[in-house]
Amino acid sequence: MTTSPTPLPADSYCVIMAGGIGNRFWPVSNAQCPKQFSDILHTGKSFIRQTYERISRIFPDERIFVITGAEYEDITHRQIPELPCGNILKEPIRRNTATCIMYAAEKITKISETATMVVIPSDHFITNDNAYLEDLLDGIEFVRRNGGLLTFGITPSRIETQYGYIQVRAAEAGKKIAAVKTFTEKPDYELAQKFYESGDFLWNAGIFIWQVKDIILETRKHLYDLYSLFENNTSLNTPEEEEFINTIYGQCPNVSIDVGILEKSNQVYVLQGNFGWSDVGTWHAFQTLCKQDENNNTSNSSQVIFHNSRDCIINIPEEKIAIIYGVNDLIIAEKDNYLMICHRKEEEEIRNFEKQLKFRK
């Protein structure tokens, strides 16, 4: 990025985590094509394609890795043909973020022991790409000078019980990058309200930067079992990698990096990001990213006509024309052969629908 004051160091790597299954958006995202590979917002590009294009402005293709389920290798290739084949890390089973990050860190450390590693989700929405990339570069520079584990925090815009919250040390409040005092995963509503009102807490955006040696050291300290499964391996970056991974993955702990390491480490920092962020994790989040009419109806298409209706969310194929008349509080989603209509107060149920259909067959 020519406008950036901070050039990208040569041994910096970016890992795109694409292991999600996105069942909250069924049928728009589904087991064949999870959310990260979908274009829920009808931008013309899937989330992962957008993520790739964004970070490829600073990372060359050979230093971008995608880690995803083995069954998504093909769709990843199709959506990011620029990526070298060896840069897709295939997980034989889902094992949460600590394992997935350890796998990537071990692979990268075998290329360069002094490498820095940026870890980003594949399915988030970013409003200001330039601000985001500058923050990444600032974060890389910080961990290279300072060490430690850096996570990105977002100033909360509402009371939200589905995110992790980060509290910075009082003495460091207001600094762009500050030492972390506490982590709290998915608080209950009352606590989330306190966090929101105090102004001292940030949402954990799931964006991490560290030197690979530091994350491996912290994994050794806090998740020794995971560390030891990778210790002394000679298979990564060789033809034996897939077999090795398939052998050990089932034994790896099913724990998030937040719970497994960040909450325990005393070396955690947070960069307060200000680039416009949404994890697009719920239909509510989808709604805030789309235009709403005067009755709070949201659709992803100009071909949806609302009459005498309010608080509806609709996501249908672009070529579809819909008339929604005299109804309230519905989520309406359609893709391929699937149609889903759900009352908004039942949104939490949507993630079970695909499974229910499977068991029905």
Add this chain to the structure above:
Amino acid sequence: MTTSPTPLPADSYCVIMAGGIGNRFWPVSNAQCPKQFSDILHTGKSFIRQTYERISRIFPDERIFVITGAEYEDITHRQIPELPCGNILKEPIRRNTATCIMYAAEKITKISETATMVVIPSDHFITNDNAYLEDLLDGIEFVRRNGGLLTFGITPSRIETQYGYIQVRAAEAGKKIAAVKTFTEKPDYELAQKFYESGDFLWNAGIFIWQVKDIILETRKHLYDLYSLFENNTSLNTPEEEEFINTIYGQCPNVSIDVGILEKSNQVYVLQGNFGWSDVGTWHAFQTLCKQDENNNTSNSSQVIFHNSRDCIINIPEEKIAIIYGVNDLIIAEKDNYLMICHRKEEEEIRNFEKQLKFRK
């Protein structure tokens, strides 16, 4: 029909009226494919195909006519390839049933002045084909012996304001074929309730039988303008027919046979039909013809799953799979590129939707 006691007289003709536009079922029926050409009940056959197959058990193809909008000539041919091309009567514009019946009667009288003519709608649902055909044959025999205009009546099964009601003369009550005392088109609710409770009234099913000379005579008496447009024509059943029809049709009165002739004539009889009838004129009627689950949900497909929902009606393509969760009182219909979701209390609005979309373009 070999089981019938009454053989079909050689100069009997059947006219299938297929001029409707079926906009109450949009988008399942639409301007390209109105209700009569649709298979709303997912039986595997359109209404008009079912109608044709039913009456072709007693009428040979050359004595079956379909009268429909000129734009539906192709779809009629495709759905009833057995029909001779000349047996499709093309209306250049919609002109209600009096004109449409006069056109067919004039055509048939030029083939045989002593002919008898059965007029049936193309888009009704009949439960008992044998009983229906026997009633047609009985009706034909009656008008050939007795003359007059015979209409078919159905014993009302609910208070209904959308139909015409027929009252028979007290002295003839209980007879299979009885002289008519009064006609009342679409009464208000209070009157419909009285009709229903009295037990003296029948619904007008829109099925008529008469000798062509009688209907032409009655048209001359009650709709002289219409009669005179066809009087002395030499074009019907010649290559000039289409041009002739296109020239006069705009001048023909836009009136139903019920209002224009039957209500005024003193020669009207009613045959009390008992063959299981529905005009499938509303989604409510659709619902009564389909299986309902324990929460009064109706769908045309086994691939629709209702959870925690009641009183919904859904009609979607066969290959579609739908999950309907936590909603009540919806009509959900989908076809081709169109999706419609409407609260049941707004059902009357549906007929305007296609027009609204047209004006929007």
